[in-house]
Amino acid sequence: MKILVPVKRVVDYNVKVRVKSDHSGVELSGVKMAINPFDEISVEEAVRLKEAGIASEVIAVSCGAAVCQETLRTALAMGADRAILVETSAELQPLAVGKLLKAVAEREQPQLVICGKQAIDDDANQTGQILAALMGWGQATFASKLLVDKGTIRVTREVDGGLETLELPLPAVVTSDLRLNEPRYATLPNIMKAKKKPLDVIPAADLGVDIAPRLRHLQHAEPPARKAGVKVADVAELIEKLRHDAKVI
Amino acid sequence: MKVLVIAEHDNHKLAAATLNAISAAQQFGGEVQVLVAGCDCAAAVSEAGAVQGVAQVLSANAAHYRDQLVENLAALAAGLVRDEGFNAVLAGGSSFGKNLAPRLAALLDVAPVSDVVSIAAPGRYVRPIYAGNVMVSVESDEPMQVLTVRTTAFEAAAAGGNATLRELSPREDLGVSRLVGRELSKSERPELTAARIVVSGGRGLSSGEKYREVMEPLADRLGAALGASRAAVDAGFVPNDYQVGQTGKIVAPDLYVAVGISGAIQHLAGMKDSKVIVAINKDPDAPIFQVSDYGLVGDLFEMVPELVAGLAVQ
Ligand SMILES: Cc1cc2nc3c(=O)[nH]c(=O)nc-3n(C[C@H](O)[C@H](O)[C@H](O)COP(=O)(O)OP(=O)(O)OC[C@H]3O[C@@H](n4cnc5c(N)ncnc54)[C@H](O)[C@@H]3O)c2cc1C
Ligand SMILES: Nc1ncnc2c1ncn2[C@@H]1O[C@H](COP(=O)(O)O)[C@@H](O)[C@H]1O
Numbered sequence: 238m239k240i241l242v243p244v245k246r247v248v249d250y251n252v253k254v255r256v257k258s259d260h261s262g263v264e265l266s267g268v269k270m271a272i273n274p275f276d277e278i279s280v281e282e283a284v285r286l287k288e289a290g291i292a293s294e295v296i297a298v299s300c301g302a303a304v305c306q307e308t309l310r311t312a313l314a315m316g317a318d319r320a321i322l323v324e325t326s327a328e329l330q331p332l333a334v335g336k337l338l339k340a341v342a343e344r345e346q347p348q349l350v351i352c353g354k355q356a357i358d359d360d361a362n363q364t365g366q367i368l369a370a371l372m373g374w375g376q377a378t379f380a381s382k383l384l385v386d387k388g389t390i391r392v393t394r395e396v397d398g399g400l401e402t403l404e405l406p407l408p409a410v411v412t413s414d415l416r417l418n419e420p421r422y423a424t425l426p427n428i429m430k431a432k433k434k435p436l437d438v439i440p441a442a443d444l445g446v447d448i449a450p451r452l453r454h455l456q457h458a459e460p461p462a463r464k465a466g467v468k469v470a471d472v473a474e475l476i477e478k479l480r481h482d483a484k485v486i
Numbered sequence: 487m488k489v490l491v492i493a494e495h496d497n498h499k500l501a502a503a504t505l506n507a508i509s510a511a512q513q514f515g516g517e518v519q520v521l522v523a524g525c526d527c528a529a530a531v532s533e534a535g536a537v538q539g540v541a542q543v544l545s546a547n548a549a550h551y552r553d554q555l556v557e558n559l560a561a562l563a564a565g566l567v568r569d570e571g572f573n574a575v576l577a578g579g580s581s582f583g584k585n586l587a588p589r590l591a592a593l594l595d596v597a598p599v600s601d602v603v604s605i606a607a608p609g610r611y612v613r614p615i616y617a618g619n620v621m622v623s624v625e626s627d628e629p630m631q632v633l634t635v636r637t638t639a640f641e642a643a644a645a646g647g648n649a650t651l652r653e654l655s656p657r658e659d660l661g662v663s664r665l666v667g668r669e670l671s672k673s674e675r676p677e678l679t680a681a682r683i684v685v686s687g688g689r690g691l692s693s694g695e696k697y698r699e700v701m702e703p704l705a706d707r708l709g710a711a712l713g714a715s716r717a718a719v720d721a722g723f724v725p726n727d728y729q730v731g732q733t734g735k736i737v738a739p740d741l742y743v744a745v746g747i748s749g750a751i752q753h754l755a756g757m758k759d760s761k762v763i764v765a766i767n768k769d770p771d772a773p774i775f776q777v778s779d780y781g782l783v784g785d786l787f788e789m790v791p792e793l794v795a796g797l798a799v800q
Binding site for chain 1: 501555556557560580581582584585586587588589590591592593595596597598599600601614615616617618619620621622623624625626627628662663664665666667668669670671679683708716719720725726727732733735740741751752758761762763764770775776777778779780781782783789792793796797
């Protein structure tokens with residue numbers, strides 16, 4: 238069973254981003270970038286399935302500029318077998334990524350695609366669901382547990398009310414949530430080994446899909462800042478403030 | 487302009503998020519219809535029909551809609567949107583809506599817009615990105631607008647409507663996913679995303695036992711919902727559905743009390759629109775104090791019981 242893991246290069250989760258002064262976007266120059274944390278979880282899950290003898294091959298795929306090769310090397314260092322960069326310098330929105338991933342999935346014929354639940358930059362939470370629809374496959378989003386059993390997969394999902402378990406035929410798309418696993422750190426020897434693993438570059442144009450953005454991002458703004466309030470001296474003062482100033486209790 | 491809201495329900499009751507989506511749908515200025523697909527879901531259908539501003543409820547009743555499995559629901563909704571010429575489709579930004587809307591949009595070959603917090607005009611929205619640190623205005627010319635709306639940004643539509651009801655014929659069962667089971671948290675407390683007061687605990691609580699010992703009396707006293715940081719959920723103090731934040735639930739109560747929570751941006755993303763924020767933390771430099779109206783520096787194991795006792799005195 239082949240597993241395809243889409244990985245996105247995003248601003249590191251520790252960075253507090255700033256809007257550019259002309260409001261055209263977010264300041265990215267000199268900002269630390271990393272693999273989307275959810276994608277790290279997906280890679281980990283796929284590698285564990287390989288280690289358990291369930292998956293035969295783990296392929297990481299990223300869509301974007303040449304620098305996304307770094308992100309793919311991270312996935313390779315964690316244990317992915319090979320990587321594919323669908324290269325384009327154009328802006329990609331989730332529908333376009335879904336179409337590119339579909340083209341890759343048609344070439345590679347994976348039984349399982351594990352996406353992240355959401356990219357922490359656009360916070361879209363869309364791509365996995367879009368890919369599943371385009372492929373005509375089932376989807377199990379927000380997975381916190383995943384069991385593969387021959388032609389089916391059992392996925393426990395984190396939903397608003399608690400947990401829900403679904404069974405789906407393969408092939409299918411799963412999106413990973415935070416508690417699916419704890420990703421390993423890539424060790425230095427594995428980082429070295431990853432440099433020799435195959436990484437194919439496919440120009441996005443070769444996949445023959447329409448990737449033109451459908452949404453225009455007109456203006457970026459910082460939300461109104463909350464002003465820091467006061468420190469209260471003790472519990473009595475807190476209660477007094479809540480009762481008489483804020484009047485919320 | 488015809489706008490469809492996809493109802494989230496358990497065949498009996500509508501989820502609160504649907505009421506927020508209905509009031510967002512009204513901002514399109516057209517006719518609002520609600521799709522209720524389920525099985526033996528007459529109660530949910532009539533509840534939807536009694537929501538103010540709903541012109542028509544479309545119901546599809548079949549066994550394969552009972553469990554709200556997304557493949558069947560998305561196919562049904564996509565067919566409906568095409569056949570009946572809807573201009574926009576909305577769902578609440580809950581785990582249900584987030585699971586469904588992008589799939590539906592892809593079936594229609596349109597770009598979905600997630601987590602809309604304001605609607606300037608049909609096709610003109612504002613949504614948060616980067617954990618709410620940036621608000622972006624988005625413009626879309628898609629012939630069918632598909633969006634999820636952040637529930638805290640739109641009032642719940644009130645009762646008092648009188649919609650017409652129309653039954654749809656169900657589509658075939660695609661037979662893709664199957665529900666094995668649900669473990670839903672049962673609680674007497676208000677629902678987290680709709681509560682007027684939320685008290686949340688973080689890693690500072692140190693264990694599940696301590697979380698319950700310290701936080702429950704406070705929630706009881708305030709009639710509050712209980713929430714948590716990711717760290718508290720990951721450590722197993724509380725179930726996953728307690729998580730507030732960028733990738734958890736978004737809340738905006740009148741009062742949010744953060745106990746033993748440091749205030750990472752991912753947590754703030756889920757609660758910084760609360761009206762009044764109180765933080766109790768022993769670290770005076772904890773970032774949570776930068777967004778708190780009232781900060782109390784001290785050991786939560788002393789402060790919270792003292793607060794509970796103090797609140798008992800009128
Ligand atoms: C992709 C991604 C998504 C994430 N999504 C979310 C999310 O949705 N929600 C979320 O919450 N986090 C999320 N996080 C995690 C986030 O970055 C933080 O790690 C997390 O919020 C920290 O939780 P915490 O504040 O409880 O723990 P800590 O940061 O460890 O803080 C504990 C606090 O408790 C205080 N404390 C300890 N003991 C006491 C005591 N006795 N009395 C008083 N105070 C005490 C400490 O001073 C400290 O400030 C996400 C992270 C990533 C990478
Ligand atoms: N450019 C991309 N390249 C590869 N995978 C992506 C890309 N964009 C999104 N994804 C995948 O889709 C998931 C959800 O992203 P999003 O829908 O943008 O929130 C990510 O966690 C990735 O697994």
